[in-house]
Amino acid sequence: MGETRNAGSFRDPSGTVFVAADGSILRSVNPVYRENYERFCSSGLRERLCCDGLLVPFREADxxxxxxxxxxxxxxxxxxxxxxxxxxFGQLKDAALLTLEIQKTALEHNMMLKDASAYNVQFRRGRPVFIDLLSFETADDRPWSAYGQFCSHFLAPLALMAKRDAGFNAVMAEYLDGIPLELASKLLPWKSRFSPGLLFHIHLHAKMQRRHQDGRAAAEKTKRVRVSVGSKIAFAESLRSLVRSLKLPESKTEWGDYYSDTNYDDAAFAAKKELVAQTAEELRPRRVLDLGANTGVFSRLASRDGNLVVAADIDPVAVDRHYRFLKRGKIADVLPLRIDLANPSPAIGWDNRERDSFFSRCDFDLVMALALVHHLAITHNVPLPMIAGTLAGLGRTLLIEFVPKEDSQVRRLLSTREDIFPNYHADGFLAAFEPYFELRRRTLIPGTKRELFVFRKRGTDGAL
Known part of the structure; x- marks a missing residue:
């Protein structure tokens, strides 16, 4: 049938994930999970979660x-x-709130989540959606077994992002099982202990974990604890109140305020927007990657007719502002992500196959790289031919902006360092990209010395 087993699906004995040839997800249900699955369906929980848009839509295969x-x-x-x-921050917070909403709804149907991993959530059409179809078990009088996982996967990173740094969740790539609560407790500022929620769920929770490092003793003690369904619902509500109270402080970053600190005048900026919109309209790509998207002004110009635009930027504040803008406007076609193009997400986990690298997930009809190349070439010392080779691996058509040395932004980059870039000019740029791409269009942005280039990857069909 052409299905491929997902390399990261091996931990849950309840079933295995496969990817079909059309990209849909198949989940085998093992006999050990039969009773819980049948209760999941007969209790009305399946129908409720699907109708409310909290669970990824699915059906039973033939x-x-x-x-x-x-x-x-x-x-x-x-x-x-x-x-x-x-x-x-906003995306992780909404994923946490989704998980707690599902836990509360499941308890109302006499079931509960048996795990609370952040990897059980994906973003679909602008909203977080729960994807683990086998995460439900019958609720009894045991404590919520996934509580510790929720704190490590959601509460700890959210608290650190709110209290320390907006990009702290990048550490989760190092801790696939969630940020250890003892580490979070040490890193959070002392005054976080004045928050009753953070004191209980992180600081005292970490202390309890240290005290009960002998897993056998802790397990025996847990077996004796009895918690009613009503108490577990109240517990989920208290966690939800705490998560809602966490906020990212307003802060100014170099990229978060980029559009208010450029050398474009209003006319030049409007002309650039018109050129980008015109190119997107002519190409009508189904999948778009916008690299260096900032707060998504140009990403949204490429969004149309239910296509997908992945808007990647290095700055966590800019990405969060973009996400909040999309959420307020109910714009479902754009997915903002925090990606450092000079150090993108690698393949990690067991055998380096549990979580795919960012580049391995990229297969786009259109890649946009606007006001980006000079940062890669000059700030990061990446040679133009290497930039061209990388971009060629991400998609079939490239819309890219070249910013020459005469531009004030490039002069600013060179003001504190030696100019060791003799080939950084328009001819050198074209020579670097020529082995990978065919030039389809070259346009000067009115009122500037910047140029927009449209390239088509060699060996691919289609014309502009």
Whole structure:
């Protein structure tokens, strides 16, 4: 049938994830999970979560994807898989609130989440959606077993982003099982202990974990604890109140305020927007990658007709502002992510295959790189031919801006360092990109010395 087993799906004995040829997700359900799955359906929880848009839409497939399994579930495709260490503060916060809403709803149906991993959430059509179809178990009088995981995967990184640095969730790439609470407790400012929620759920929680490092003793103690369903609902509500109270402080960063500190006048900026919009209209790409997207002004110009635009930027404040703008405007076609193009998300996890690298997930019809090349070439010392080779691997058509040395932004970059870039000029730029691309259009942005180039990757069909 052409299904491929997901390399990161091996930890849960309840079932295995496969990817179909059309990109849809297949989930085998093993006999060990049969009772919980049947209760999930008969309790009305499945219908409620799907109707409320909290769970990825799925159906039962006609054929089993794995011999010996009980059922196969076919979920709708996620257009672009992203990871918590690539999200903004607002995205991680909304994913946490989604998880708690699902836990509360499940408890109302006498079930509960057996895990609370941030990797159980993806963004689909502008909203977080829960994707682990086998995460539900019958609720009884045991404590919520996924509480510690929720704190490590959501609460700890959110608190550190709010209290220390907006980009702190990047550390989650180092801690795939969540940020250790003991580490979070040490890194949070002392005054965070004056927050009753953070004191209890992080600082005292970390202390309790240290005290009960002997897992056997802790397990025996947990077995004796009894918690009613009503108490677990109240507990989820208290966590939700705490998460909602966490806010990213308003801060100014170099890139978060980029558009208010450029050498464009209003007419030049409007002309650039018109050129980008015209190119996007002519190409009508289904999948767009905007590199160096900042707050997404140009990303949104490429958004149309239900396509997908991944808007990547290095600055966590800019990405979060973009996400909040999209959320307020109910714009569903754009996915903002925090990506450092000079150091993008690598392949990590077991055998380096649990989480795919950012570049390996990229297969776009149009790649936009506006006001970006000079930062890569001059700030990061990446040679133009290497930039061209990397961009050629991400998509088929490239819309790219070249900013010459005469531009004030480039002069500013060179003001504090030696100019060791003799080939950084328009002819050198074209020579670097020529082996990978065919030039289709070259346009001077009115009122500036900057130029927009449209390239088509060699060996691909299609014309501008």
């Amino acid at each position: 054929e089993l994807v794995e011999p010996g399994s009980f059922k196969t579930l076919k979920a709708e495709k996620i257009e672009f898989v992203s990871y918590p260490y690539e999200w903004s």
